[in-house]
Amino acid sequence: MQEIPWHYYPNVTENPITRAFIESQVKRQKRPKTIDAYARNLEDLIRAFALFGDVSLVEAGPDLLERYIDNLYHRAPARIRNKVTSKPCEKLSPNTIQQRIVTARLFYDFCIYHGYRQNKVNPLSRGSGRYGKASLKRGVVSRKQQLPWIPSDQEWEYLMKYLVTHESTRNQLMILLAYDGALRREELVSLRVDDFDWSAKFVTVRPETSKSGYQRIVTYCQVTAEVLKHYLWSERANILAAFGGDKNGPLFLSESNRNAGHPVTLGTFNDVIERLRSAIGLPYLTPHTFRHLRCTVLKRCGIDLEDIALYAGHQSIATTQLYIHLAPSELNKHIREATALFDAHMEQLIRSVAAL
Structure with a gap:
């Protein structure tokens, strides 16, 4: 069984039922990142319930879960509560809220199945059915698809100029690879030197990091x-010479005095983006922006959605379809070409009527 960094989730660790839930997910071979998300979400749930007074987490009813959901909708993200930032988002994102609710629902399913909960009804109802069907039932929270922000061509040019003139070579490389490869944060910071095919300019994204x-x-x-x-x-050569390490090992190494020579963490890349966001006045810039921008550029260049999905590592092409909306000129051009005959007929009809 994979190791779990329990020290990150002290309340989950102390509660035998929440701990058992996380261990059950590990036994089901869920990915480390998924385990971490479940544990952090449960940690948040436990802390929220502690503010509700002497109530039972396991036996909670819909009223308490509604209070928790309301709390999520009115709460600022940790990075805004604990740090001055120029990012205008003052609330948790819809995706974060949805993720925490899903984790809580799975937890109560687990409690019911294993007999930890006497009330055999899950306090977080599920949606069911399909749109357009009479059997459609809305879940606790409606899903809202919000298109990610991407910089304009002018903003991207300004960002690149600032990056080259103000950031270290390592930070330049992190952003360039994140963009070129449409890489997620974990995929980026987990890159190793031996993942590169130098002659072909290819990088292998290992499955354990994806x-x-x-x-x-x-x-x-x-x-x-x-x-x-x-x-x-x-x-990198200077860091290895000073602190040792594997020449073919992790690509990105820490430059800080505290842990120089160690592989960088997700937080390192977050800090780079936070600094860029503030310095160049792009408040919506996130570590995921470069991935979104690359996929959008691929769509603008006429690459098929299936190929973009393969390149980005999407499990479903439905995820890739959002880049149609981020590249509207290409979509609109295709629609104009496809409907040209129909539009011409309608135009002729209108003109003939107007001439009467």
């Missing part, structure tokens, strides 16, 4: 290859 659990191969451009070469021969 959200989908699938291995895939992505590419990078010539300028990224030059920055990569410079980083390996300068900053």
Whole structure:
């Protein structure tokens, strides 16, 4: 069974039922990132219930869960509560709220199935049916699909200029690879030197670092290859010479005095983005922006959605379809071309009527 960093979730660890739930998910071979999300969400649930007074987490009814959901909708993210930031988002994102509710629902399913909960009704109801069907039943929280923000061409150019003139070679490389390969944060910070095919300019994204659990191969451009070469021969080489390490091991190494030479963490990349966001005045910039932008550019260049899905490591093409909406000019052009005959007929009809 994979190791669980219990020290990150003290309340989950102390509660034998929540701990058993997390261990059951590990036994089901859920990915480490999924386990971490479940544990953090349960930690949040326990802390919220502690504010409700002397109430039972396991036997909670819909009223208490409604209070929790209301709490989620009116709460600011931790990074805003604990840090001054220019990002205008003052509430938890819909996806974060949905994720925490799903975790709580799974937890109560677990409690019912294993007999920990006397009330055999899950306090968080599920939606069912399909849109357009009479049997449709709405869940506790409606799903809202919000398109991610991506920079304009001018904003992207300004960001690149600032990156090259103000950031270290390592940070330049992190953003360039995140963009070129449409990489998620964990995929990026987990890259190893031996993941690279230097002659072909390919990078292997290992399945254990990918959200989908699938291995895939992505590419990078010539300028990224030059920055990569410079980083390996300068900053990274100097760190290895001073602190030791595997030449073919983790690509991105910490430059801080506290843990110099150690592999960077997700927080390292978050801090880079936080600094960029504030410095260049792009309040909606996130670590995922580069992935969204790359997929949008691929769509703008006429790449099929199926190929974009493979490149980005999407489990379903439905996820990839949002890039149609982020590249509206291409979609609209296709629609105009496809409906040209119908539109011409309608135009002729209107003109003939108007001439009467």
